[in-house]
Amino acid sequence: MDRDTLETSPKTTQVRHGGRFRIRRSDLGVFAIALLATVPVGVFAQSSGPRHPSTANTPDRPPANTPIPEYYQGSLQAYAQMKAGAHGGTQYRRDTYGKMPDWSGLWSRDLSRGFQFDTKQSGNGFNAPLGPITADLTPRYKAAFEQKLREVASGNEWDQLSDCLPAGYPRWLTEPFLREFIVTPDETWWINEQQSEARRIYTDGRGHIPEDTAHGLWDGDSIGFWDNQTLVVHTIRVIHGEYQRSQPDYSSQTSTLERIHMADPDTIIDEVTVWDPKGLRTPWHVVMQYKRVTDVGARIDMWSCESNNNVIRTASGSSQFILPGESVTVTRAYKDPDTFYLTDTQKKLFAQDEAEDMAKQGGKK
Numbered sequence: 296m297d298r299d300t301l302e303t304s305p306k307t308t309q310v311r312h313g314g315r316f317r318i319r320r321s322d323l324g325v326f327a328i329a330l331l332a333t334v335p336v337g338v339f340a341q342s343s344g345p346r347h348p349s350t351a352n353t354p355d356r357p358p359a360n361t362p363i364p365e366y367y368q369g370s371l372q373a374y375a376q377m378k379a380g381a382h383g384g385t386q387y388r389r390d391t392y393g394k395m396p397d398w399s400g401l402w403s404r405d406l407s408r409g410f411q412f413d414t415k416q417s418g419n420g421f422n423a424p425l426g427p428i429t430a431d432l433t434p435r436y437k438a439a440f441e442q443k444l445r446e447v448a449s450g451n452e453w454d455q456l457s458d459c460l461p462a463g464y465p466r467w468l469t470e471p472f473l474r475e476f477i478v479t480p481d482e483t484w485w486i487n488e489q490q491s492e493a494r495r496i497y498t499d500g501r502g503h504i505p506e507d508t509a510h511g512l513w514d515g516d517s518i519g520f521w522d523n524q525t526l527v528v529h530t531i532r533v534i535h536g537e538y539q540r541s542q543p544d545y546s547s548q549t550s551t552l553e554r555i556h557m558a559d560p561d562t563i564i565d566e567v568t569v570w571d572p573k574g575l576r577t578p579w580h581v582v583m584q585y586k587r588v589t590d591v592g593a594r595i596d597m598w599s600c601e602s603n604n605n606v607i608r609t610a611s612g613s614s615q616f617i618l619p620g621e622s623v624t625v626t627r628a629y630k631d632p633d634t635f636y637l638t639d640t641q642k643k644l645f646a647q648d649e650a651e652d653m654a655k656q657g658g659k660k
Contacts, residue, residue, distance in 0.1 A: 357503065357505055359500055359501065360502060361502035363531060366572045371529060371550070373568070374552050377552075378520055381520065381527070388480055392480060395478055396556075397478075399476070401475055402473070402474045402586065402587055404468075404584075405586050409421060410470075410539055410540070411539055411542055412469050416429055428543060430543055431575060433576055435573075435644065435647060436544060436573065439543075439641070440542075440544070442640050443543075450613060451613040452613060453608055454540055455637075458636045459600035459604055461514070463513045463514065463534055464514040464515045464530060464533050465533070465545070466537060466539055467514060469538070470487055471489070472489045473588060473593065474487050474488070474585065476563075481497070481499040482499065483519070491597060496528050497517065497518050498518075498519050498521060498526075503529075503531055503532070504532065510532070511547055512534065515530040515531060515533040515551075517529065524557065528552070530550060532547075533547060535547045535645050537641070544644060546574050548572050549574070550569075551567055551568065551569050552567075552568045552570075564584055565582070565584075568580045573648050605617040
């Protein structure tokens, strides 16, 4: 590119979100530097080593009964019922680690059904066109989805991955490339090579993040328990987005319940049920399948998106690829970190969500 100009305008570093203020992600670096300047040097020397005893019971482990908003209650009740049916869950400890399921190795999404989130949808988008979506969408979200399909058909499509942003959960479940599980008694990490995204599923008995300190997370806030060899997961507080290209959108009030288990030595199944009071009239159940990767020498690598990013967003909001030998002039203005990656249709849809919430709260944001 010949030129990259940056235009900025004064803007507050705080954003009111869900009835409280939070600091923008883009300002965290400046905030951290300012904070460090106020801390005595001796503090670092005192806190740099390991702390004993364990920090497992410090405030970052919320109590199991920590209240969460009403719009998550449907999925939470289903989760609680499953946990009661499992008699509180199978309790694994370090000395019984060998009894936990062995999900080691590399895995990848089974793409025989395509990339779509809707695994019951006919077609795969490759050699067979996608059929009607099976989700029971609310009228607003159905209208937004239909508008999205019209824009895609006309060649006007934008994907936040082209901004080198995470896919975000639950879309994260659909993405290809390599994956791995790191299973321990207290938490399970499920890592996807794409954008180096990692989900952390806590199985140490904690509850969800308290409402007064919570905010949206790209991959949500996940807690779980073991039902013998099955990992049961409850996830809330996602950042609104799309289930996948040519799939519907989901709101920030989305929550999910998953049952993850190994069907055979080469297959892991994730049964997913989605609740979304904004986007779905009824819960949506899909089944994801992941296959063991047997390529010799396969390794998960750090995902360096920008090194291979030759896509820009046009004035109409569509994608344009810069080919070898081409030169494009880009004028860059301030990017609102909460909305810059959304399409115009998404901005309108999610703004309506916020307006609805404000009306319910008597105009208080």
